[in-house]
Amino acid sequence: MTQDRNRGVDDPARLRGIVRDIPQATVARLPVYLRALHELAERRVGTVASQVLARAAGVSPAKLRKDLSCLGSYGTRGVGYDVATLAEQIARQLGLTQDWPVVIVGVGKLGQALANYAGFADRGFRVVGLLDADPARVGQIVAGSVVRPATELERVVAEHGVCIGVLATPAGSAQRMCDRLVAAGVSSILNFAPVVLSVPDGVDVRKVDLSLELQILAFHEQRKDAVRRAAGVLGAMRA
Amino acid sequence: MTQDRNRGVDDPARLRGIVRDIPQATVARLPVYLRALHELAERRVGTVASQVLARAAGVSPAKLRKDLSCLGSYGTRGVGYDVATLAEQIARQLGLTQDWPVVIVGVGKLGQALANYAGFADRGFRVVGLLDADPARVGQIVAGSVVRPATELERVVAEHGVCIGVLATPAGSAQRMCDRLVAAGVSSILNFAPVVLSVPDGVDVRKVDLSLELQILAFHEQRKDAVRRAAGVLGAMRA
DNA sequence: CTTTGTGAACAGTTTCACAGCC
DNA sequence: GGCTGTGAAACTGTTCACAAAG
Numbered sequence: 001m002t003q004d005r006n007r008g009v010d011d012p013a014r015l016r017g018i019v020r021d022i023p024q025a026t027v028a029r030l031p032v033y034l035r036a037l038h039e040l041a042e043r044r045v046g047t048v049a050s051q052v053l054a055r056a057a058g059v060s061p062a063k064l065r066k067d068l069s070c071l072g073s074y075g076t077r078g079v080g081y082d083v084a085t086l087a088e089q090i091a092r093q094l095g096l097t098q099d100w101p102v103v104i105v106g107v108g109k110l111g112q113a114l115a116n117y118a119g120f121a122d123r124g125f126r127v128v129g130l131l132d133a134d135p136a137r138v139g140q141i142v143a144g145s146v147v148r149p150a151t152e153l154e155r156v157v158a159e160h161g162v163c164i165g166v167l168a169t170p171a172g173s174a175q176r177m178c179d180r181l182v183a184a185g186v187s188s189i190l191n192f193a194p195v196v197l198s199v200p201d202g203v204d205v206r207k208v209d210l211s212l213e214l215q216i217l218a219f220h221e222q223r224k225d226a227v228r229r230a231a232g233v234l235g236a237m238r239a
Numbered sequence: 240m241t242q243d244r245n246r247g248v249d250d251p252a253r254l255r256g257i258v259r260d261i262p263q264a265t266v267a268r269l270p271v272y273l274r275a276l277h278e279l280a281e282r283r284v285g286t287v288a289s290q291v292l293a294r295a296a297g298v299s300p301a302k303l304r305k306d307l308s309c310l311g312s313y314g315t316r317g318v319g320y321d322v323a324t325l326a327e328q329i330a331r332q333l334g335l336t337q338d339w340p341v342v343i344v345g346v347g348k349l350g351q352a353l354a355n356y357a358g359f360a361d362r363g364f365r366v367v368g369l370l371d372a373d374p375a376r377v378g379q380i381v382a383g384s385v386v387r388p389a390t391e392l393e394r395v396v397a398e399h400g401v402c403i404g405v406l407a408t409p410a411g412s413a414q415r416m417c418d419r420l421v422a423a424g425v426s427s428i429l430n431f432a433p434v435v436l437s438v439p440d441g442v443d444v445r446k447v448d449l450s451l452e453l454q455i456l457a458f459h460e461q462r463k464d465a466v467r468r469a470a471g472v473l474g475a476m477r478a
Numbered sequence: 479c480t481t482t483g484t485g486a487a488c489a490g491t492t493t494c495a496c497a498g499c500c
Numbered sequence: 501g502g503c504t505g506t507g508a509a510a511c512t513g514t515t516c517a518c519a520a521a522g
Contacts, residue, residue, distance in 0.1 A: 023491075026491095063493080065505065066506080069505055076503085080502095093458070094457055094461075164460060188457075190452050206455060210353060211361070214341070214405075215333050217443060218334045224426060264514090288480085288481065300481095302513090302514065304481090304484090307483090308482085312482085317521070319480095319482085
């Protein structure tokens with residue numbers, strides 16, 4: 001807070017400082033912990049130690065404890081964490097106790113997969129609009145909703161107070177649709193199109209890039225190959 | 240290299256040290272640079288300055304230059320980078336100059352979207368098998384290939400020397416299919432199922448979690464709301 | 479004069495290890 | 501005894517600023 005002393009009260013950085021801030025890396029893991037907690041709750045587990053929860057989430061116990069300490073002290077020393085309480089606290093921090101109306105722009109195979117994805121509905125994300133520019137897709141029923149023409153984007157956003165948009169269009173139309181979402185009032189975008197979107201300040205974009213992930217794997221795979229070859233050469237040299 | 244002095248030559252960590260290592264964060268950005276370079280090449284741009292390429296890739300020029308310096312000195316001071324040369328070097332580092340046979344396990348909407356995704360074929364990823372446990376899907380044609388029964392997993396992996404597997408199954412069967420992929424010799428897995436996979440050492444897993452990304456956006460969106468409310472309160476107090 | 483390549487400062491994240499509480 | 505919460509240390513990644521090169 002000290003570094004904000006000379007800012008005005010209207011300064012967004014100052015105002016953000018009022019809310020306790022949580023490191024990016026921690027925020028990205030909270031949903032993982034939440035899922036693990038839901039699984040434990042289903043198995044009627046009442047209390048869990050950091051060791052066990054960490055294993056279920058695929059992180060180290062120390063990291064888990066540090067992450068959870070950002071939310072407050074919800075554990076009991078010598079015992080562990082109450083599964084239900086902790087799940088509730090994480091959900092609250094993530095803003096999942098409220099309902100988030102979402103539009104999906106682009107209803108190809110990927111858009112359809114997203115519309116059908118149970119993980120969305122489970123977490124308070126309600127798909128209130130499926131939009132597509134292709135007249136052949138308009139009118140189809142996907143995941144129980146009718147696909148509407150892209151021209152209705154502004155209407156759907158305004159009608160449901162949509163803040164979060166999912167872009168699953170081809171690369172060519174992603175920026176144009178993004179601009180329209182932002183103009184209509186959407187301030188968070190999940191982008192599946194393989195392009196770098198440009199958006200004004202205050203709009204968050206997260207990108208999921210399918211081919212990027214494979215390329216990273218290819219890098220490591222090639223690296224393993226190189227190591228295997230090097231081992232072979234060194235082995236041969238010794239012989 | 241100094242810390243490896245007392246390791247044996249068979250130690251994988253030592254052998255990995257022989258290959259020049261590139262920071263994780265840099266590896267994750269190389270595919271983005273590569274895409275930007277391909278776009279520039281299509282527009283017949285021959286040379287590009289870090290400033291311009293950085294903008295196209297959505298990073299800062301300093302970060303771009305530091306990243307590229309890991310690959311060697313392929314720029315010319317006062318001029319910039321040769322688009323074709325740089326693209327080639329990045330592709331080589333990522334291992335995209337070779338062809339990677341890939342299997343997709345689980346051919347629901349998401350699996351179909353992945354099978355049809357042009358970005359894979361473009362980068363040397365060749366889908367050599369579509370597998371599904373559901374008899375209703377077996378035999379269907381998806382992206383020009385026939386869907387085969389999951390029982391053929393081991394045969395397909397062996398036949399094509401598959402190193403990379405893509406998991407797009409429901410959560411319930413992901414770990415089982417993962418175990419079979421690993422047992423068959425796959426050592427890199429791209430996981431779309433919402434579970435934490437456990438794999439032996441030496442196997443790389445990357446996870447793409449659709450609902451996780453939305454939850455992170457919800458967090459930031461809620462945070463913005465809180466800031467807006469705080470601004471409102473402070474504004475009212477002044478009035 | 480322009481633009482790269484890079485050491486050095488800085489910022490963010492993870493790990494360690496242990497005090498404090500049950 | 502067991503387990504959490506947390507400073508301090510170690511590590512990783514980013515930004516700065518400028519010397520070196522064309």
